[in-house]
Amino acid sequence: MKYDDILQTIGRTPIVRIHRLAPPGVNVFAKVESFNPMGSVKDRLALAVIEAAERSGELQPGQTVIEATSGNTGIGLAMVCARKGYPLVVTMAESFSVERRRLMRFLGAKVVLTPAALKGSGMLAKATELAKEHGWFLTRQFENEANAEIHARTTAREIISDFEGERLDYWVSTFGTGGTVNGVARVLKKELPHVRVVVAEPDNAQLLGSGISQTRDPDGAPRDSHPSFRPHVVQGASPDFISKLAEDAVRTGLIDDLAPIDGADALRVSQELACKEGIFVGISAGATMAAALEIARRAPQGSTILAMLPDTGERYLSTPLFEKISTEMTREELEISRSTPSCRFDAPSPSTPATAPVAQDAKADAFVNAVINDKDQPVVMFALKWCEFASAVRRMFETLAIPCRVIELDSVEFQKNDWGGRVRRALQARVNVPTIPQIFVMGGWIGGCTETF
Secondary structure, eight states: OOOSSGGGGGSSOOOOOOOOOSSSSOOEEEEGGGTTTTTTHHHHHHHHHHHHHHHHHHHOTTTTEEOOSSSSHHHHHHHHHHTTTOOOOEETTSSSSSSHHHHHHHHEEEEEEOOGGGGGHHHHHHHHHHHHHHHHHHHTTOHHHHHHHHIIIIIIEEEEEEEETTTOOOOEEOSSSSHHHHHHHHHHHHHHTTTTTEEEEEEOOOOOHOOOOOOOTTTBBBBBBBBOOOOOOTTTSSOOOOOOHHHHHHHHOOOOOOOOEEHHHHHHHHHHHHHHHOOOOOHHHHHHHHHHHHHHHOOTTTTEEEEEEOOOOOGTTTTTTTTTTOOSHHHHHHHHHTTTSSSSSSSSOOOOOOOOOOOOOOHHHHHHHHHHTOOOOSSEEETTTTTHHHHHHHHHHHHHTTOEEETTTTSHHHHHGHHHHHHHHHHHHSSSSOOEEEEEEETTTEEEEHHHH
């Protein structure tokens, strides 16, 4: 299928049956929102709040957009703003995964970090302050009705369509902005009133379960942290306040049950979804599925449960979700390696013939001599274009604002007539080291990457 632009691919995410994790006799399904173009359910709200602001005139062409986000909304907004040509600034507490901030910056957004101690309400206060100071458009995802409306118009309709002619008994979700819960539940309650809406939240931070109201400013924004909030592992869900959209869902009776979930269970189920179902999702998805599976264990035979899986697991690599995933070979992997004789790290390296003396190349030697003694460019690195060690040295010099001339010996220019090879051999003859990179400062040889650092 062809689309006019990337924004048209948002939504219409698949519903997938859960096989190995589900108990016998109960139908468990997952709506996998990582199929959205930026990998999360928040792509929907990002498009909705921007297009609603365009229609109302709140957002003018070229105006900067700003929002406070744990990451997924910011990534979605970065995509939408990139396509539509709006500058984007996001504020984010420093405690959220580094993958998220890098993704937003890669998409062209500016990311302003706020102290972790100030939690989600701190990043929200910073966004509000910046919007007021600079005249930027604050999307207000936590109060913006367009957030809930897009889920009523798309997510809920997709669910109803996909279960047409079948019975759906439970719909399970976590909450963050409250837009998904508010929008989907209002449609389900109207058209499928028998469906029970279950909202999962961390067991050590039961904001909805506490029954304590959130203090608010006149515009609906939270005034401060909720007294029941405690730090938890479910990034992107259950911020340190109850959003207006979530509170509206509670107030209007859209939520039937609350499911407190242990963070350890959220992590475990997220990995089990990957290992046993082939579904790669984040921590909030693990929490949602943990709640769905708990319901499945006590639900009547034949019941059907649908869990919302909000995002992909790729933006959790630096979080506890991947804490036990090794980057080196495990004991079992080493045993597999050792079960055959070749290409093993513990096998002796094949002997190499002695290197013949490097023949004198006057032209290449003169080039090396001229380059390293050039007073106008005193810092020189002989490198390979995509060498990671050379790249590390480049980044260090750039960070320190030190100009460095880089001679890329494998570049297209240096490949002609083996010029790069000739220069490299002349360099080796001079320093008696075959590896690259090699760095010189004011004619003096420093060495390679390690020596330079």
